[in-house]
Amino acid sequence: MRAAASLSPVPLAAAAWCLPALAPVMPPVAEALEVRRRAAPAGPVVHLTFDDGPHPQGTPAVLSALGAAGARATFFLVAEQVERFPSLAAEVAAAGHAIGVHGYRHRCLLRLGPRALADDVRRAIEVIGGLAAPPDAFYRAPYGMFSAAGLVLAARLRLAPWLWSRWGRDWRADATAASVTELAARGLQAGDVVLLHDADHYSDPGCWRATAAALPAILARIGEAGLRAGAL
Numbered sequence: 001m002r003a004a005a006s007l008s009p010v011p012l013a014a015a016a017w018c019l020p021a022l023a024p025v026m027p028p029v030a031e032a033l034e035v036r037r038r039a040a041p042a043g044p045v046v047h048l049t050f051d052d053g054p055h056p057q058g059t060p061a062v063l064s065a066l067g068a069a070g071a072r073a074t075f076f077l078v079a080e081q082v083e084r085f086p087s088l089a090a091e092v093a094a095a096g097h098a099i100g101v102h103g104y105r106h107r108c109l110l111r112l113g114p115r116a117l118a119d120d121v122r123r124a125i126e127v128i129g130g131l132a133a134p135p136d137a138f139y140r141a142p143y144g145m146f147s148a149a150g151l152v153l154a155a156r157l158r159l160a161p162w163l164w165s166r167w168g169r170d171w172r173a174d175a176t177a178a179s180v181t182e183l184a185a186r187g188l189q190a191g192d193v194v195l196l197h198d199a200d201h202y203s204d205p206g207c208w209r210a211t212a213a214a215l216p217a218i219l220a221r222i223g224e225a226g227l228r229a230g231a232l
Contacts, residue, residue, distance in 0.1 A: 009054050024144040036159045041190040045230040046222050048073040048194050054081055054088035055199030058208030062198040065215040071229035076102035076140045078128035086131040093133035098231035100138030106202045109147040117149050140164050164195035170211045171203035177213035185221035
């Protein structure tokens, strides 16, 4: 009883604040907090998602590969990059891809208070809606690390928080087309959400090249599995 009585509310509050950040590596946490990792299967669809763009080289390369395959995807845009490259953001929307919110700046939510976070996300929605297209109701936190405030805000703004069930680890300097393909496409199933990046603004320089080179092979593997690529 003495130990229980000595518990401070400060560590408990900190734990509650940070708990959602475990969702990318602990699926039970994601499920309990209703942070989506997989889509409810609506046919034989795999959902490709691209973070951190738009990017002057990476985004056109990814759009070209998707267009050649007649595939749709979801792009989680960073609004400060939309401001830098508005025509690319518009091109993503014009090609029929879904657009989600990845924040105004690519900052870890655990370091943002509720007011700063709300300002960031609302500004992102305004910028993306003004320069590209109204974002769909999808929100992915930078690094996939939601905070408690981030989830409360998402619910208030009616944004569905999304993670992923598979990734290509394509943000690394040592990523190759082969490594990205193998990680992203191994054992794919309907409803899987694949995390990739069409930009290197917040990761190792030039890493988008591995993604662009891998994408035709990933799309081929999706087809070989009797699946097709689609947006969320």
